Amino acid sequence: MKRLLHIIATPREDESRTLQVSQVFLDSFKEKHPDWLIDELNLAKESLPELSMKSVSGKYILLQGKNLFGKSKELWAEIIQHIERFKTADFFLISTPMWNFHIPYMLKHYIDLIVQPHYLFRYTEAGTVEGLVQNKKMLIITSCGGQYGKDQKDLDFQEPYLRWIFNFVGINDISFIHAEGMDMGEEIERKSLETAKSLAKKIASNLAD
Numbered sequence: 001m002k003r004l005l006h007i008i009a010t011p012r013e014d015e016s017r018t019l020q021v022s023q024v025f026l027d028s029f030k031e032k033h034p035d036w037l038i039d040e041l042n043l044a045k046e047s048l049p050e051l052s053m054k055s056v057s058g059k060y061i062l063l064q065g066k067n068l069f070g071k072s073k074e075l076w077a078e079i080i081q082h083i084e085r086f087k088t089a090d091f092f093l094i095s096t097p098m099w100n101f102h103i104p105y106m107l108k109h110y111i112d113l114i115v116q117p118h119y120l121f122r123y124t125e126a127g128t129v130e131g132l133v134q135n136k137k138m139l140i141i142t143s144c145g146g147q148y149g150k151d152q153k154d155l156d157f158q159e160p161y162l163r164w165i166f167n168f169v170g171i172n173d174i175s176f177i178h179a180e181g182m183d184m185g186e187e188i189e190r191k192s193l194e195t196a197k198s199l200a201k202k203i204a205s206n207l208a209d
């Protein structure tokens, strides 16, 4: 069974504007792909493992091209589960608001856990990086209080970072939907959500099987 991994990075549940747009996408997606499993990972509810003094050493073992073993592997059991859950998904949907011009800390925490050498990327003999999550699509739905689309694009650190980090692990087919101006009054919010929702519907119905 194919699986869509929906990664949620807002704690606002029913109040969330980002999730309103994602719901429109998911409704159309499910209509078109009734056989897919929707796997929801709500980072606001999940208690992600910490990278502590002890557990972070696993990263350095992997960076040296070695495999995790013994105690280091035990300490990484939960992290490896998250990596596998990500890596084996067939489609990625990320719902994230902008927080302080960037992504919320819970999404950064998740990225710091899953983006690991040997699992999501590797160094080739030529010294280049090869992403190991190949031939998969990602849709990132964001919302923010202000408007950056016109002449303040430089203040949006979210989209360039998310593009870079997921390209780094091999995901090159990434689309974005931004619902901007959420905190600039009801009229702007309404119009912006309307546009974002209709784009979400369009993207879902244009997705190849």
Ligand SMILES: Cc1cc2nc3c(=O)[nH]c(=O)nc-3n(C[C@H](O)[C@H](O)[C@H](O)COP(=O)(O)O)c2cc1C
Pocket: 010, 011, 012, 015, 016, 017, 018, 019, 096, 097, 098, 099, 100, 101, 102, 143, 144, 145, 146, 147, 182, 183
């Ligand atoms: C901690 C925090 C930081 C925020 N920082 C920004 C920001 O830098 N720029 C911006 O335009 N909006 C910012 N906002 C507003 C949110 O991006 C906006 O309300 C968004 O629609 C919230 O998404 P949600 O309703 O899905 O949770 C921030 C909100 C919070 C709670």
